[in-house]
Structure formats: C-alpha cells, structure tokens
Amino acid sequence: xxxxxxPDLTPKVSAETDVARLSHSSQPLAHQKTAAEGVNLxxxxxxxxxxxxxxxxxxxxxxxxxxxxxxxxxxxALPVLVGWFPELMEKRIGPVNLAYLFALSQFFMAWxxxxxxxxxxxxxxxxxxxxxxxxxxPKGGAK
Amino acid sequence: xxxLLAAASPAAAPAGFQFTPALGMFLAFVVVTLGITYWSARxxxxxxxxxxxxxxxTGWQNGLAVAGDYMSAASFLGIAGMIAFKGYDGFxxxxxxxxxxxxxxxxxxxxxxxAGKYTMADVLAYRLSPxxxxxxxxxxxxxxxxxxxxxxxxxxxxxxxxxxxxVSYEAAVAGVGVLMIVYVVFxxxxxxxxxxxxxxxxxxxxxxxxxxxxxKHFDFSFVKFFEAIGKVPVAGPNGTLVEKDFxxxxxxxxxxxxxxxxxxxxxxxxxxxVFGTAGLPHVLVRFYTVPDAKTARVSVVWAxxxxxxxxxxxxxxxxxxxxxxxxxxxxxxxxxxxxLAKALGGEIFFAFxxxxxxxxxxxxxxxxxxxxxxxxxxxFYTNVLHHGRERAPGEEVRVARIAxxxxxxxxxxxxxxxxxxxxxFLVGLAFAVAASxxxxxxxxxxxxxxxxxxxxxxxxGVGLVGSIILIILSPSVMDANGKALINAAPLFPLKxxxxxxxxxxxxxxxxxxxxxxxxxxxxxxxxxxxxxxTGLGAEKATSH
Numbered sequence: 001x002x003x004x005x006x007p008d009l010t011p012k013v014s015a016e017t018d019v020a021r022l023s024h025s026s027q028p029l030a031h032q033k034t035a036a037e038g039v040n041l042x043x044x045x046x047x048x049x050x051x052x053x054x055x056x057x058x059x060x061x062x063x064x065x066x067x068x069x070x071x072x073x074x075x076x077a078l079p080v081l082v083g084w085f086p087e088l089m090e091k092r093i094g095p096v097n098l099a100y101l102f103a104l105s106q107f108f109m110a111w112x113x114x115x116x117x118x119x120x121x122x123x124x125x126x127x128x129x130x131x132x133x134x135x136x137x138p139k140g141g142a143k
Numbered sequence: 144x145x146x147l148l149a150a151a152s153p154a155a156a157p158a159g160f161q162f163t164p165a166l167g168m169f170l171a172f173v174v175v176t177l178g179i180t181y182w183s184a185r186x187x188x189x190x191x192x193x194x195x196x197x198x199x200x201t202g203w204q205n206g207l208a209v210a211g212d213y214m215s216a217a218s219f220l221g222i223a224g225m226i227a228f229k230g231y232d233g234f235x236x237x238x239x240x241x242x243x244x245x246x247x248x249x250x251x252x253x254x255x256x257x258a259g260k261y262t263m264a265d266v267l268a269y270r271l272s273p274x275x276x277x278x279x280x281x282x283x284x285x286x287x288x289x290x291x292x293x294x295x296x297x298x299x300x301x302x303x304x305x306x307x308x309x310v311s312y313e314a315a316v317a318g319v320g321v322l323m324i325v326y327v328v329f330x331x332x333x334x335x336x337x338x339x340x341x342x343x344x345x346x347x348x349x350x351x352x353x354x355x356x357x358x359k360h361f362d363f364s365f366v367k368f369f370e371a372i373g374k375v376p377v378a379g380p381n382g383t384l385v386e387k388d389f390x391x392x393x394x395x396x397x398x399x400x401x402x403x404x405x406x407x408x409x410x411x412x413x414x415x416x417v418f419g420t421a422g423l424p425h426v427l428v429r430f431y432t433v434p435d436a437k438t439a440r441v442s443v444v445w446a447x448x449x450x451x452x453x454x455x456x457x458x459x460x461x462x463x464x465x466x467x468x469x470x471x472x473x474x475x476x477x478x479x480x481x482x483l484a485k486a487l488g489g490e491i492f493f494a495f496x497x498x499x500x501x502x503x504x505x506x507x508x509x510x511x512x513x514x515x516x517x518x519x520x521x522x523f524y525t526n527v528l529h530h531g532r533e534r535a536p537g538e539e540v541r542v543a544r545i546a547x548x549x550x551x552x553x554x555x556x557x558x559x560x561x562x563x564x565x566x567x568f569l570v571g572l573a574f575a576v577a578a579s580x581x582x583x584x585x586x587x588x589x590x591x592x593x594x595x596x597x598x599x600x601x602x603x604g605v606g607l608v609g610s611i612i613l614i615i616l617s618p619s620v621m622d623a624n625g626k627a628l629i630n631a632a633p634l635f636p637l638k639x640x641x642x643x644x645x646x647x648x649x650x651x652x653x654x655x656x657x658x659x660x661x662x663x664x665x666x667x668x669x670x671x672x673x674x675x676x677t678g679l680g681a682e683k684a685t686s687h
Contacts, residue, residue, distance in 0.1 A: 042673070042679060042680065044667075044669045044670035044673050044674075045669045047673045047677075047679070048669035048672055048673050049669075053673065053676075053677075056676060056677075057676060060676065064249050064250070067249055068246070068249055068250065072417065075239070075242045075413065075417065078235070078238060078413075079406055079409040079410045079413055080406070080410070082235070082392040082393075082396075082406070082409075083396060083398070083405060083406020083407075083409055083410075084406055086392055086393055086397070086398075089392060090392070094366075095368075095369035095370060096369050096390060097390050097391070099231060099391075099392045100390055103231075103234055103235065103238050106238045106241070106242055107238070107241060107451045107454070109242075110242050110244065110245055110447060110451060111447065111448070113245060114244075114245065114248055114443075114444050114447050115444070117248060117440075118440070118441070118444055121437075121440055124676075128676060128678065132677050132679050135679075
C-alpha cells in the first residue's frame, strides 16, 4: 500500500483553482467558472494578438505538423508494404526478415520522436511562462 | 469498510471452489487493492479529489496508470495468442497500440489538461454551446465505455472459467463487477489510479520474467529463437504437421486469406488505433489527474516507454508460445501466455500470470467505469440538466457515485446475458467510435476557428452512428456461415470501419459547421487558444 506523507493530496499549485465550491453564496473560483463567467479572467484577445504568443503558436505548429505527418507516413508504410509488397518484406536479413525489422523500428521511431518532442517542449514551456508572467495579474479580472 | 471486504470476497471465491495458487494470488491482489480503496476513500473529499485524484498524481505515476488503463486483457492475452497462432500479423497489432500514443502526445494531452477540468467535453464547451455539445459528448463517452467494458467483462468471465476451475462464469463476472464498483464508488480516481499502477507493475514484471524464460529456453540466442520461429509446426492436411515460417506476414491480413481486403482492413485498423486512442475517454481523463500540462506530457512519455517495452515483449510471449508449445498443443488461443508460463515456470508462475490477467481486467474496467460516471455526472447531469450549477454541495460527486453503481450493474447484467456471443469486436467498435466521433471534434475545436456547435453535434453524431452501422454490416456481426450475430453475408467487407467512418466524422463536422450561420464560436477561439497553449486559467504557472 502506497504511503503518502502529505495528508492533503491537492497540490499547492492548483489548490486555489481546483477545490469545489461549497455554496452558492461564495464567488466561484477562477477554474470553477463556466466558460461564460471565466471569459473576463484575462484579456484573451489582447494576449492572442501579442507577438510573443504568435511566435509560440508558430513554433509549436512548426514542430507538431511535420512530426505528425512524419509518424503517420512512417507508420502506414508498414501495412502498405506488408500488404501489397510481401515479397520485398519477406527478404531475410540475418536471422529475421525485413517485415519484422521494419515493425520493430516503429517502436524506436515512436520513442525517439517522443524524446525529441520532450526536448523541444521545454522551449515552448519557457515561451509560455514568459507570456503568463508578464501579465500584471494572471488571475482575477486583469484588464 | 470491512463490510466491503465481506461483500466482495464471496463473489470472487464462492463456496465449493478449489483453492489453487492462482486463486490465492488473485485474492492477495483483491485484499491489497481494497486496502488502497479504503485509504483513498478517507482522502477523497471534494470533486477535484474524487474525479481527478486531487490533480496530485506525478508524471511517472500517471505514466504507469495510463499504461495500466490501456494494456487490457485483449492486448496481454489476445495479442500473445494471436502471435502464437498467426505469427507476424499478430505483431502488427502491437505496433499500432504504441504508435497511437504519438497522437496523444503531440496533439491532445496538453491542450486538454490546460483547457479542461474533468472530461473531454470541457474543452469543447469553451467555444461551443455547452448543452448540446456536452450531451453528445457524454453519449459518445458512455457508448465507448460501455462497449469496451462489456468486451472486457465477457472476456473476464471466460478467462476465469479456464484459470480457476470451480468458479462459474456468472460468479466471475459478478466478482469483477462488484470489485470495480467498490474501487470507483468508494475510492474514486485516486483508488482507480493506484489499482492501475499496481497492475502495470505486475504486468510488466510478469511479462519480463516470462520473456527471460523464453530466451533462456533458446540459450539466450536470438539466432536460435528466430530460427525456431522460421519453422513452427502447425496442423496440415490429414492430421499431419507442416512447418510454417511464422515471421512471414499474411496469415491474418494476407491478400489470399482475405480475398483482397486484408491490407485495407489492416490500414483501417491502424487508423482506428492511431486516431482512436487520442479519443478514448478513459485515457483522456487520466490527464486531469496531474498538476499541469507539463506533467501530462511527461506522463505520456513514461506511458510510451512502458507500453512500448510491453508490446516488444509480445514477441517473446507470442512467438515463445508458438515455438515452445506449438499451436497444436494450446487449447484456447487466449491461454497461450498463461500456458507458456506453466510450461516454463511451473505452477506458481502460472498462478502469478493468471493473477496478472485478473488484475489487468480489473484495472481496465475500473478506469472505464470512472470515465463513464464522470462524464455522466459532470457533462450530462450538472451541465446539461442543471446548466453547470450544483444544486447542493457535493451533488456532482454523489451523482457520479450513483452513476458508477448503475454502469457497473448494467455491465454485469449485459456481460452475463452475452456470455455465449463473441464480443471481441466491441473493442474495435470502441476505438472506431473514439476515432470517428471524439477525435475529429477535439481537433477541429482546437485548431479551426470557424468550427461551431452544429459542426460538433453533427461530427459526434455521424461518427458515432456511422461506426456502429458499419460494424453491424461488417463480417464481425454478419456472417453467412452463422459464426456471428447475424446469419447473412456481410454488406460491408471490412472488419474495421475506421477508413470510412473517420473521414465521415470529419466530413460531417465540416459540413455541419458550414451549413450553420452560427459564428459565435469564433469570438472565443482566442480564449481557447491562449488557455490551451499557456495554461493560463487552468492553474498558476508552476514557478509562481
């Protein structure tokens, strides 16, 4: 049975926004708000128009779109080759055949791509953090 | 809480059973997981704790839990069995189950954590009219979860009959069902998460040990191992044995065995896996249990490491069974892995692997139950029926507990009713619905400014209904030789509808959007984009 020394599992980072509201009389917390109420949490359009934010979006898409296209093509090459070019895929390479090696390579492709994304995403985090921290009041009706 | 123990144990071990090591290990798992449920129940106060484990699950913990949620008995016993009987083509399944996580990692996990709260519909509700969208998303979630759960429960019952002589199908299904209800109703997301973590550790250690035993059998020589795979004795004509190269593709999806449809069916399956995993409600809810988007990302990478390692090991489990036991000596395909464990590791290891199989089923059905009940309580009850307001403190959690109880009871009854029917296709259906209904609307909502409520409702509706209709017309349900539910020639040639139903889902979402003049959703696109990409409003940035 796992031990947890902290009796309250709610982490400090999100405690303020995540605890359920206890009654109707209190003002809903930021994250408790419905989309309509939370719309004034920050000036969304102003943030969206910032050059830093646009740069973050562009950088993300520049990585995610080619990465997705690459893995989709690499993955579907397997059923296409195995299905319609079985002679090629049955070619022996050492103790195994090309079909098995290509299937096995998919695992390493997935792991390597995930690792590259993990490295890349650290930059995105830094960019996002810079955008959020420059807002005067990140929560509660910044205008 | 000791009442729970009393209530659950007799169902798992009714009078008149034979006490085997397998049963002993299963009971040990039950006792440990009920202990965790008791521990979680004392902590689970408040909606965030109940639905999202207080968002306090760490990256590696959630990675193990995602893996535990995902690696069902279908993959552990089913894929091992398929490789043991059909060789290489079985391994093709393994590949798709891992690669699918790249979609989760690159496209959905982080925006979902940043913009959502408990369910995938939270993300849709930001821009779109919440009530119709949540109603449809909830329907789709309940459909996916129920189909998947029935397949798991029927499988559980069949498995218990084989592994534990003396325990009936009904008792096994009821036992699994009662345990899953107890985990979810009393322990909430925290207990469910820990059940999944323990299951993932058990499954990985069992598979690793079995793989080492297989390699040891071949004197730790890969050359010998693959040579043996090259000549597996299978039943030939007139009761003779012929040697077959099991590394050669084509025994399941080959052009000859499938009258030309095999490769297309395989691509269709791949599409359902690659786009469906990122739309499976029980996988998506896991990302709400972590503190922030960064942890969500790290947890997907942990999950990919574990899931990938496991599916690579299916090489040893499946081909090991094919070469060491040979298909002719395995009674039931799904028993390949446990029987291999018996042959190589003796009775105690067989017992351990059997217990792992139970743990696998229990963890998956518990994950499905909590995602179904969360969606019902949060999306349908609170947001659709009551406009997003709890009428009394704690109402949402109470409704979720009742929903979990009802979902569990219905699943037990359906699984007992469907005992004799081959329901394996329901897993494929769950993936097809997730890929054709859920994923298109998640992606379009995040990336297409013009997307609106009508598009989401049409996309979800057509994706859901289209997948179900295509499955009903497929060889999984229609068979001219009476081997399926409907005794007639199939009207749709593919077992996996993804290649048709996924474009259909996207097309319906696109046309639905264009046919409506509703442009209100565009105003909130900036808000959703900022939220999804910065985490603003989801919680304070970690370093604040």
